[in-house]
Amino acid sequence: MATTAQWVFDRAIHLMDEQNESTGSTKTSDTKEYEFRTLSILNVLRHELYPISDTYAVVEPGKRPIVDELLSFDQEIGLDDGVAQGIMPYGLAAHLMLGENDALANYFSQRYAELYSAMMKSMPSVWEDIPTAYGGLSV
Template sequence: MSTTAQQVFELAMSLMDELNESSGSADTADTKEYKNRTLAILNVLRVECWPASDTYAVEEPGKRPICPEITGFTAALPLDDGICQGVLPYGLAAHLLLGEDDDKASYFNQRYEEKLAQLRNTPAAWEDITDLYGGIEYGQFVRW
């Protein structure tokens, strides 16, 4: 859990092909409007992504847990690195491009949903099943 909002922003700018060609920087005059909208968009996406994150935990039974708010670009995000680096950049790029380039926004949104679905289906841990009935396996019973 060490990915920052700045790193997600840089990944999204890379996907959108908005990096500065000479320096490779994501923070330019052309991307200032995108950066101004980034934290608000990430705060919406965090709620959607949190149930798929390794950091999701129910602390009080019967009460929905709330994902901590993203308040700055330098603090670590409250989601696991798989979500932050593999899912959020697509969602951010999709939302930043809405109304500007709807074809790209649609593509990025589709990738976001695919990646999120993949991480939601992460297998759970295995555990042994205890045989509570005993004696009926291997055809050892004769009659009831």
């Protein structure tokens, strides 16, 4: 599944408990301001998260890779689903709650940092032999 901006927005709204109580819909008059700010926030978060995503790829040596800008809610995030689904909703919720409920924003921010750290530590790695200065392989 390729995660979209809408998917992340929906989960953040549910984390914030701002969805419609009877239908569960995240598109309400109360969430209009959140929706307006979401794509800008997600574009910032994507640059923070891109280096720990398995979609990270250096295209040109010596140049830092970047992800394309999100322009719509139905656009794919461009990060692997583990990062997009497991970390991004907390980062978005933290930013959306700033100034409105700082205690909740702080909780989401701490959770985002914990998940980021855990994901970074669990990144798959590749082992390779290191040649010695004299041509043989070290053991």
